[in-house]
Amino acid sequence: MRVRFAPSPTGSLHVGGARAALFNWLLARQSGGEFLLRIEDTDRSRSRPEHVDAILDGLSWLGIDWDGVPRFQADGAERHRADALALLDRGAAYRDFTPRSDFSRARDAAVEAGSGAVTRLARELATEVGEVEARARAARGEPFAVRFRVPDGETAWDDLVHDELRFANAEIDDFVILRSDGTPTYNLAVASDDADMGITHVLRGDDHISNTPKQILIYEALGRERPAFGHLPMILGPDGRRLSKRHGARSVRDYRSDGILPEAMVNFLALLGWSPGDDDELLSREELIRQFSLGRVLRKGSVFDPAKLEWMNGRYIAAMRPHELDSALREALRRDGVAGDGIRLSDEAFVRLADALAPRSRTLAQMARLARPYVGSIDAYDSTVARKLWLRDQDGAVDLLDAVAEQLTAADWSAEALEASLRSLAVAMNVGAGKVFQPLRLALTGRSASPGIFDVLLVLGRGRSLARIGRAIEWIAAERVDSVP
Numbered sequence: 001m002r003v004r005f006a007p008s009p010t011g012s013l014h015v016g017g018a019r020a021a022l023f024n025w026l027l028a029r030q031s032g033g034e035f036l037l038r039i040e041d042t043d044r045s046r047s048r049p050e051h052v053d054a055i056l057d058g059l060s061w062l063g064i065d066w067d068g069v070p071r072f073q074a075d076g077a078e079r080h081r082a083d084a085l086a087l088l089d090r091g092a093a094y095r096d097f098t099p100r101s102d103f104s105r106a107r108d109a110a111v112e113a114g115s116g117a118v119t120r121l122a123r124e125l126a127t128e129v130g131e132v133e134a135r136a137r138a139a140r141g142e143p144f145a146v147r148f149r150v151p152d153g154e155t156a157w158d159d160l161v162h163d164e165l166r167f168a169n170a171e172i173d174d175f176v177i178l179r180s181d182g183t184p185t186y187n188l189a190v191a192s193d194d195a196d197m198g199i200t201h202v203l204r205g206d207d208h209i210s211n212t213p214k215q216i217l218i219y220e221a222l223g224r225e226r227p228a229f230g231h232l233p234m235i236l237g238p239d240g241r242r243l244s245k246r247h248g249a250r251s252v253r254d255y256r257s258d259g260i261l262p263e264a265m266v267n268f269l270a271l272l273g274w275s276p277g278d279d280d281e282l283l284s285r286e287e288l289i290r291q292f293s294l295g296r297v298l299r300k301g302s303v304f305d306p307a308k309l310e311w312m313n314g315r316y317i318a319a320m321r322p323h324e325l326d327s328a329l330r331e332a333l334r335r336d337g338v339a340g341d342g343i344r345l346s347d348e349a350f351v352r353l354a355d356a357l358a359p360r361s362r363t364l365a366q367m368a369r370l371a372r373p374y375v376g377s378i379d380a381y382d383s384t385v386a387r388k389l390w391l392r393d394q395d396g397a398v399d400l401l402d403a404v405a406e407q408l409t410a411a412d413w414s415a416e417a418l419e420a421s422l423r424s425l426a427v428a429m430n431v432g433a434g435k436v437f438q439p440l441r442l443a444l445t446g447r448s449a450s451p452g453i454f455d456v457l458l459v460l461g462r463g464r465s466l467a468r469i470g471r472a473i474e475w476i477a478a479e480r481v482d483s484v485p
């Protein structure tokens with residue numbers, strides 16, 4: 001099995017492209033075949049080297065490795081031209097000297113006259129010129145396009161996803177294969193390249209379905225064996241329309257900087273249009289390679305659900321090993337500009353923090369945000385929570401935090417000892433444990449939600465915890481002074 005991914009470098013790697021690449025890659029790795037890359041850069045005005053880099057980067061990040069070196073379509077221009085001329089020689093194509101404007105006018109007139117069939121109009125106009133004259137004009141250097149002479153009949157194939165698809169050839173225009181400037185058109189270049197690369201299976205988005213009969217006709221006219229074709233269903237936005245920027249669809253690179261893990265992205269992409277046939281949604285790369293099958297590719301579009309991607313990512317984060325979490329969190333903080341002295345935690349406390357945040361984080365970016373009050377300082381107290389927990393009874397809040405500070409000064413610095421100490425304080429004050437933990441949490445983190453309070457204490461250490469409690473007490477007192485008119 002030789003498959004390929006053939007992106008046009010006119011933008012970075014988006015979700016649809018990544019999914020097409022992944023499905024091809026899974027087939028190749030499953031069958032021990034080859035996964036090749038072809039950069040379709042024949043549209044010189046829209047192709048950019050930085051997009052090539054972004055696409056290769058995106059694939060590498062996803063762990064989708066390719067065999068050999070990527071080939072660039074523009075490098076095949078000579079072969080494309082030779083194939084077009086071979087088709088001309090065989091009579092499977094013809095020279096078209098009609099200027100585009102004349103052709104448009106003739107077509108409009110035909111449509112006006114109620115002639116339904118305009119697909120052979122170019123051929124009729126070319127026939128008026130005649131073969132002998134056409135050769136003479138070409139020999140004189142007059143520019144001409146080469147059009148494919150679509151035969152009668154129909155073109156059908158057994159699609160790998162949709163089963164049999166057929167097109168009446170009468171519906172297919174005599175399409176241009178070589179422009180008058182000598183450049184190949186898309187369908188010629190693709191068929192010529194796939195044949196040259198020995199591609200056995202072409203698996204691509206179903207936006208290419210209407211190109212496939214044209215490419216099959218080219219294979220047949222060139223006398224080359226055609227590959228099998230499969231067309232992947234559309235990826236839809238929540239409104240059921242094709243996923244696009246309008247839906248906030250983003251490039252693979254954007255998901256990466258959001259802190260989506262490549263393993264989660266791969267798992268998620270695999271389920272966009274394919275299902276393993278049971279409810280198991282979390283599948284490792286190895287499981288995907290083992291289980292993937294074209295027979296289970298869905299025929300109808302599947303909806304891209306960002307919430308599901310984040311959920312899945314959260315599951316992958318929770319399953320990471322401590323050293324992986326440690327470096328992932330450091331990397332995510334670095335992206336936010338927090339590194340070096342910005343991280344005021346010992347290595348041990350940092351590992352504990354990453355471990356405590358993992359089950360609460362759906363992305364690494366979120367994890368970095370949650371980590372901010374621990375690695376650095378608190379920039380503000382959540383005002384709603386402060387009003388509720390501290391300012392309703394300011395004396396009570398100050399007394400409570402004083403008592404907590406006293407306990408923490410004396411307690412052994414272990415989870416068990418801290419828990420025993422704070423719980424006995426709650427009993428002594430005749431309040432529920434939450435009445436102690438919540439005001440303390442706000443003092444330590446500035447927020448109402450955090451990992452377990454004992455984890456928070458262990459991460460911050462005794463010195464920073466006591467300093468934060470002291471600062472909270474001052475803040476509460478200052479609020480009181482300020483609020484007296």
Ligand code: GLU
Nearest residue numbers: 006007008040190204208
């Ligand atoms: N270059 C085409 C695209 O980006 C893909 C062509 C193909 O897979 O045949 O949509």
